[in-house]
Amino acid sequence: MTGPDLSTGRLTRPLLLAGIIGGLALASGVALTVTSGWLIVKASEMPVILTLMTAIVGVRAFGMARPAFRYWERLRTHDAALADLARRRVQTYAALIPLTPARLGQRGRADLLTGVVDDLDDIVGAQIRVTVPAVSTLVAWGITSAVTTAFDARVGLVVIALGLAVLAISLVAVRVETRGQVELGDARADVTRIADTLTAQAGEIAAIGAGPDLIAELDVRQANWRALVLRQARGRALAAGAILVAVGGAVAIVALLLEGSTRHTPAVNAMLVLAPVAVADALTPLAEAARALARSRGSARRLARVLSQVPAVAEPSGVASPDTGQGLELRGISARWSPERPVALRPLDLDLPPGTHLAVSGPNGCGKSTLLAVLARHLDPEAGTYRVGNDGVGRRDVLSEPLPAARGRIAIVDDTPHVFASTLRENLRFARDDADDTDLIAALEAAGLGTWVTGLPDGLETRLGVGGRGISGGERARLGLARALLSERPVILLDEPVAHLDSATARAVIADLVASSPDRTLVMVSHREDGRDGFARTLRLTG
Amino acid sequence: MRPFDPALLRAVPEVRRPLAVLGAVGIAQGATTIATAFALTGVVVALATDAPLGAALGWLVLLFVVRGLLTTIGEYAAARAGADVSTALRRRLLGAWTRAGRATTDDPAARLTLATAGCTSIEPYAARFLPALVAAAVVPAGAVLALLFVDWASALVVVLTLPLLPLFAALIGRTTAEETQRRWRSLADLSGHFLDVVRGLPTLVNYGRAERQLDGIRQVSDRHRLTTVRTLRLAFLSTGALELLATISVAIVAVLCGVRLAHGSMPLDSALLAILLAPEAYWPIRRVGQEFHSAADGATAIAAILGELGELGTIPIDRKPGGAPTCNSPTSSPATNPTTAQLARVAVDAVTYTYPGAAEPVIRDLSLVADAGLTVLTGASGVGKTTVVELIAGLRQPDTGRVTAPRCHLVTQRPFLPTGTLRACLALGNGAGPDAQWAALRQVGLDGFVAALPNGLDTVVGDDGFGLSAGQGARIGLARALLAPETVILLDEPTAHLDDASAELAHSAISLLAQRACVIAITHRHELLDHAQHHVHLTGAALGGRGRGIRPKGGAR
Incomplete structure (x- = not known):
């Protein structure tokens, strides 16, 4: 090219x-x-x-x-x-x-x-x-x-x-x-x-x-x-x-x-x-x-x-094969953002069976975001294996899968989800093309936006983003969650999803997510203690 | 929108000088431009009549040198005015926001845009539009005045045709206003599209939708091109019409002069001067129109900033350190002479507070008094404990009721840790020296940790530097509170992130602090309660209305 x-x-x-x-x-x-x-x-x-x-x-x-x-x-x-x-x-x-x-x-x-x-x-x-x-x-x-x-x-x-x-x-x-x-x-x-x-x-x-x-x-x-x-x-x-x-x-x-x-x-x-x-x-x-x-x-x-930068992920040559389970397994995974920079993630073993709710904590620079980037296939690891599948069934190598397949099972919610200058419907639907209005409303309700959307004058037709209706920080964070839920992807990675929210709102947003995700794997990186309560497992990275 | 709002000079007096220099240089430039026409006429007439060039040429060369000098000064003064006005407004704006704390509801992204891109758009406004405005005010007037002495008939033509320029501009503007408005709107949508999909790129990549945008970008960009060119056709046509109008006006002057010259009823020098001076009356006015589009953003930003400053000016924010307690309440209170005991006293009197945009108040009719010593504030989460200390600190203003307090130091849940050295971070708001800093670090049990850092107090922490854990950050915030000169110290969950041993050390530091200051701490830890002299338990406004208990603890008070 x-x-x-x-x-x-x-x-x-x-x-x-x-x-x-x-x-x-x-x-x-x-x-x-x-x-x-x-x-x-x-x-x-x-x-x-x-x-x-x-x-x-x-x-x-x-x-x-x-x-x-x-x-x-x-x-x-x-x-x-x-x-x-x-x-x-x-x-x-x-x-x-x-x-x-x-x-x-x-x-x-x-x-x-x-x-x-x-x-x-x-x-x-x-x-x-x-x-x-x-x-x-x-x-x-x-x-x-x-x-x-x-x-x-x-x-x-x-x-x-x-x-x-x-x-x-x-x-x-x-x-x-x-x-x-x-x-x-x-x-x-x-x-x-x-x-x-x-x-x-x-x-x-x-x-x-x-x-x-x-x-x-x-x-x-x-x-x-x-x-x-x-x-x-x-x-x-x-x-x-x-x-x-x-x-x-x-x-x-x-x-x-x-x-x-x-x-x-x-x-x-x-x-x-x-x-x-x-x-x-x-x-x-x-x-x-x-x-x-x-x-x-x-x-x-x-x-x-x-x-002129070199992409952080090389396109693998493998072919996609049908999923045999959504458990993720990391063995000895380490990573750095570029060859000249120091190691950002020390070798790590991690098992994420379906339905795991894991909170990741640790000081700045300990590799929390790096871990999410590796899981999401946004960054090639330096060493180690990353496999998908459930125990007892054959596990397959994620790193050799085509990127769309590897990335397709994971949704990411970060601290600033982008709100497009378009209708609320279009702001959700790109997460799943075949979703109908019932699916959209269900996702919004699960993300705690049920009351908000019924209060909107034009409902799903309401224009958001630049030139449209203003949206608060909490609503924006919840919109990001609604997209992830709508996508029905089995794994959701949350990178400081509530960093800009006040404590009470942050707790409420996270509680709603945990409540609506009994079978989904959630991995959340957060600086703050509040809202981690609902997470069954905690991983503390020390850098 | 006004081309220039004198309110700017009143609100931000430091911009007066650079703008005055700009005006003075503009006037001098106008005068030399007109003088050049006289000198040039002298030279041409000398050449045409075989007379010696003599003084005329000397004047012309001198005038070009002076104009070169003035242009240099003018360009420099314009750049300086642009930089001065934008930096002064940015400083005012950021200063006002910082003093107002959480009293305003605007979203930070919009504020940042105003403080960065908004202030930046003021640079071309001050550096290019304002000089054009000065020229438009000075040069045509000077040219007409000079013409009046040279040839009154030409002056009359200019005076009669000059108003046609703004009149035509207004007429063209009015007849095309709706069309232009409609086009600009769709243009803004189209040109915003690319920015929107670029900023949304990470989100689109997440859901595997990025490649699909390429066709959309191509189509929208093509539509953008066609719409822009249609819009510009109208805009360029109207500037072209104005230029033609000016040319025709000058031609009328030229024809009048030519006819009289040919009849021998006008001297050559007057005629030459008339046709050299006449264009000077028109182009500065056209230039204002041309510069206006690059200045519109800046003028809008100035209006927004002045509005913001005016609004923030009504919030009572400056409190004296440990001195006379000032009140921030809707009702004014009589001035009182503070006694020593009042220096470290906080009184909240029947305060009700509603979050901006919320229907129900979060705090209803709350009263409490805290004196020197440690007061612990407890309550279920979401009951408004943080809001109470923010009201005391003056970061929020009550709907009704009154807060009486000196200047406070509030350690927030996530204390402010700027990117920079630990030394600078600890010195914020207190300017303490290294000995005091080490003592404070010792009290919160961080001295060993800091001493082991590669550069000690000079280690860079924060976003781009050494990572601090939440607990370390909290202890840095506490150490800074120990150094603070304020007599009222507010602590929001100071030990939530700490293990038991560190928390115990921090609690002793807090009780030591409470011996010299009024300390109000929000906590979920019972250990801190043991050190407290007073205990205030909040129950929600929504739950129990006025039902909140204030219990003096251990017989204090």
Whole structure:
């Protein structure tokens, strides 16, 4: 499989065409200014009105052409960029699937995924903000250089030199901006992290009067970020200023070249001296394009870092065979998240006959989540065996089964089940396609959402998620449980399912689950003691 | 939505300076832009009439250099204003939330979005939109004023046509409002779809549904492209119309000048100036319109943050440490002079409390008084014990009744353990030095454990660092309470995660603490009850109404 396309500002045919149209718009603007100058000076010589006619038609045409070309260019650019975005979204999504969930990090997974979407937008946005403006500028610059050269080679040279100077300034700006991008991104992440702590744990922080201490730390992080932003701005600000100075220089040189020269008529003189001023409007967007290019390069690097990872599970070559029982058996299983990281799960033996209710406890880093990842076939173990089947019946190797088969017997409920922007029905049904409304209601009732769903104005048709009905933390945790119950998978793994709930709600959610799962195997990892009561077995990992 | 809300300057005075600099630079830039038109006219006229360039060229070069300088300063000032405004608002917002404790009901995810993405969207608003707004206010006015001196007829044309720009924008906006609104809504749905399925990817992988999304993404993205291009066609058409309108207006000026020039009734320099100045009156206004779409998010975020700050401002939150007890109640109380005994006294008077969104109060008409010494709070689970200590700590505000207490230190069930060194974690809220920290660790029996850590007090704990068990975390929280300067210490299940030996040590530490402070502890352990001077047993509001017993224990009080 080829990886997704992460190139920034690539020039394709549609973009080239859009850029040329944009160049014509810019060139029309330049022509409008210089022709007006010619016209005014010529008119002041009080000629017969007919000699002005061509110029008048020209001014009118250029005035109309500029908005028309610009409109056409912008439509074409956006159409091309959005088509490319559609293509890259599919590629990126396909590349993310094998990395999910093990390679997306334990915490802040939702933020990482939001970052992927934003970075992809930035990369494609470079076509609109970098590629097309750059082509347009080149075209307008080329046309202006050619036309001025036709009138006066010396002035043409000045216009060419001005373009080269602006190009050089912009390239320096790209370098300056690109250099600081990574540090700036890290500094921004620092601010976000402490903002996250302050919002998620506002109550705990206020309880111990630590607010001022943490706000002081926020101040330090924000000051650091601000300093980096200003360092970036310095390069950009100097570039924008330098471009104007270069334009001033070009106008002065042209004026000095033309002073006292009788080579041209006064009207042509006016036209030529206005040319560098007019072409400046076409050249200045380069500085902004430089900034956008640096930004999208940073996005491309970040995205590449995520997508270039090796999946945590290799696709096994075995074939699926019918299940002979749902007991799980681990022997000497150990695992690490990647070869360069330390062992996350020490060799472990574990028997989970059907109907086991096991609570797993232990300090951070003792391997609780790693154990769940191995059981769920999200992470290949380093050593040991993992088999399925009941005592007395033949047990089969899980590790050589195709992934869909191995994963198909296990449902996972984590601390932040995603609520899709869709109806309640669609938010449940993907867990089991053939479920009818009776099944859905039964699952909701078993998860303790019976009263909630009868209270909904549109019942199963109620829209949830972004733009839909708000849902509390407790309801969200229960929705995750309802999906797992609906899937009728014989094993449910619970990873801190009630981490965000208050104690009373947490107990109630877990009690409902245990009550509705007499024959199902439940393995729950939880930091908190409350709610473990209903679990018959406890496994304490010590790391 | 307002382009600029002066309430921002009142609510967050620290943004006044960067915004004032931004305005000043904008005005200077406007003035030099207009001056450039004069100098350029001088140069062109000199070339056209074979006169020496002389001073005009010198002025022009000087003006370009000054404009370059001002652009540099302006870009820098804009970046600084963007950074300053967003950091100031983020700081205010997070500070207000932290002080309010649990008094607000918003979901943390929405809050985080406002504090991160919301504040970030203010950067382009301050850095790009506000300078454009300043330019739009300054440059057209300056250009018209200059034109008035140069050629009043041209000035008249500009004055008459200039209002057409916002008028046309409003007309186009009104006739297409419904269509645009409808399109933007479906556009938001379509562009949200990809984010939604990406964020839901772990859930979809769980149920083996991820690959099926690929076709959906392709189709929705294609629909998104078509809808966007249709929407943009309308948007670009209206900006195109405005540009055309501006061009036509400038053309009218040019024609008027041309005709008078050809008749010899107007000097060349006035005519040149008129056609150079006229466009300056129009483009800044068009630029505001163009920048507006990137600024809309920022303006919305500012409105949301100011609203939030205003709302939180009404919550009485700041209490004095161990000093005058302040009241947080709906009814104001007369100011009293605290006596020494009141410094460590908690009084809950007829307090009723309902969880946000709940129908029935969880606590009804509760009264209790706790003085220096240890008060133990017991009751069945779900009866509202945690809520009671949160009310005392001021993290929640009662519906009715009154809580009188100095500033409190509450050790929550899962104490706040930030990622960082143990030293920093223990110093939160107290700033204690290493000697005091070791003494506190000794009291809770963690000194040996910490001494054995690779870096001692400098070991990094928390999310990305060394894992602490629930019991160790609880004991760190308790050690921090021993260091706290507050005279009222509240403990929520301080020894629930501890084995018996550790719990006994912790209980002695708590009784020692109770000798200098008013300690209120929630517990299920009977051993702690033995150390207590008072015992309060809560029975549920739903179960027994007022039926709750307050029993002074062991003849104390």
